[in-house]
Amino acid sequence: MMTPTSHGEITTSHPVILPIMAPRLQADAHPDGYLDLALWGSGRLGRIRFSRLAGPYIYGPNRIIAEADGIFVAQSRPILLIRNARLEGVYPARRCAWWHEIGKDSPKPKLTKRNNRRIVVTGWGAMIIEVDDGDIRIAAGASKEEAEAAFGLANDAIVAEAASYVARCDLTPKADPVMRSMVMQGAHAALSSIRLDENGRFAGLAAGQAYSAPARTYYRDGYWTMQMLLKLAPEAVRDEIRLLAKGIQPDGEAPSGVILTGPAQSRAWQNFVLDATRNPEKYRGKAAPEHHNRPDDWWSDHFDSPLFFILFLADYVETTGDVAEAVRHWPLVTAIVERYLALAGPGSVLPLKPRNDRDWADNVYREGLVSYNLGLFVGALDGVAKLGAGHDPALTQKAREIAASARAEIEDGLFVPSRNGYADFITPDGFVEDHLVLDSLTLSRYGAISQTRASGLLKAMEEVLEARNNTRQPYGDWGVLCAYPPFKRASDVRSKTAFPFRYHNGSDWPYWDGVYAEERIRHGLGGARYALIRWWETCLANGWAGAVEYFSPPYGRGSLLQGWSAMPAAIVLKYGLEAVNAENR
Secondary structure, X not given: OOEEOOOXXXXXXXXXXXXXXXXXXXXXXXXXXXXXXEEOOOEEEEEEEEOOOOOOEEEEOOEEEXXXXXXXXXXXXXXXXXXXXXXXXXXXXXXXXXXXXOOOXXXXXXXXXXXXXXXXXXXXXXXXXXXXXXXXXXXXXXXXXXXXXXXXXXXXXXXHHHHHHHHHHOOOOOOOHHHHHHHHHHHHHHHOOEEEXXXXXXXXXXXXXXXEOOEEEEXXXXXXXXXXXXXXXXXXXXXXXXXXXXXXXXXXXXXXXXXXXXXXXXXXXXXXXXXXXXXXXHHOXXXXXXXXXXXXXXXXXXXXXXXXXXXXXXHHHHHHOOXXXXXXXXXXXXXXXXXXXXXXXXXXXXXOEEEEOOOOOOOEOEEEEEHHHHHHHHHHHHHHHHHOOOOOHHHHHHHHHHHHXXXXXXXXXXXXXXXXXXXXXXXXXXXXXXXXXXXXXXXXXXOOOOHHHHHHHHHHHHHHOEHHHOOOOOOOOOOEXXXXXXXXXXXXXXXXXXXXXXXXXXXXXHHHHHHHHHHHHHOOOOOHHHHHXXXXXXXXXXXXXXXXXXXXXXXXXXXXXXHHHHHHHHHHHHHOHHHHOOOOO
């Protein structure tokens, strides 16, 4: 459906959705004639209808160029331009999100027509639509004043900023069109995750478009997203660490993410949580407010989040040399280490995960020894040993000793010879889920297993998880499965993951593709290109104009423009085209 051009953009004769994310503004834009507008920290503002744009179309980050018209998004202010189009309707949102309860006394969104302008003011934001010489200018803001200020940017300046942003995302001009366009979209996913508040201050790394109501930032999503940003925007990584630090509790616990809403949306969210807590039947199947234990928590007590906080610090300091940032957060680091030591089983240093669905695989009730979490645990201990070397020798030595013991226990206790891999998880009562899962690559990435075993694991994954080599799965050559065979026990999975090949039960997750590709390169195996681009080729074939969250043939895709799906692009930039294009060895 879509074809990459030699310039890294995408061309198509079929109109498909363009996902838009800028520092404040976000939207779904369809050349057929509608645009759903939202604002970071505020939520949905409304739908704007306009006359259909004539194809063919060239899609780039936050831009569509059509035959005689187009859509262009500014970066410096929350405003976009639809060129050579006719305004056909403005429809204010009644709620900032589905959970926003509207009482009978709540003020309704107000639409005012004034000359060539349509002004929409809600209780949580504003948008202004202006028709000017055949063009449509659309600005948004947390207030009418912010939206009005955006109109100071002229049409030509909007077009120029859009072009400049596309050029900023074009980081591999010497790559072939498929690789070049993948990197361009990956850079866009990472850069556009950097959100700002109405005063221009950093307001978190968004996981993607679907995470603005309530606006929140995640530990794990942010960690994988920032692999691209460490070189492109290290100050954003530093500021993200400081935001995430606010979610770490004195005992080292942390939620899945930290809520960062504006005041109006925050009030609406707290009202919803209160109402849902009092009336659980009203929201059954829609929400679980009991998971949000504190006002700033998005899904409290996630097993992997504190470990990612330490890994965030370790990667940031290694790249920037800013040791002061580690010292700043050292009490939290100490609390996190003690928390995981307290979770260890008898006679072991390995922390046991409770039976819940609170790590990245949030549709799976993994329990006990979970390879994914144990890899992060060893990586975090190594990070503590490096970060504390100059100011906390006691914790540094302790971390080294525990890491060595953890490695020995993992090698002895979790290896599954019949798979040439590692158990997904082993429960305290002895049940072993022994299928291959991509997330066990944390064991390789953080050196929790030997190089020999890591190479064997990667070769097993090549045979079983690369769809092109696995003739037992029925969908042909479509990408890299995150798990195979499907989970053994129905009681261990819920929701989307209850279905084989869906979500955590076998979908392709581009961020794990990036981790897999990097491990192949680091271990001298070659063959990284398949993992880096096969998912993107599937996106192009289906008309998904952006880095998707996950997908599988029978179930389609997750969200568009997902921040951590920048990982494949980050690996290309880190290792270079020669390494990523090297054949299998």
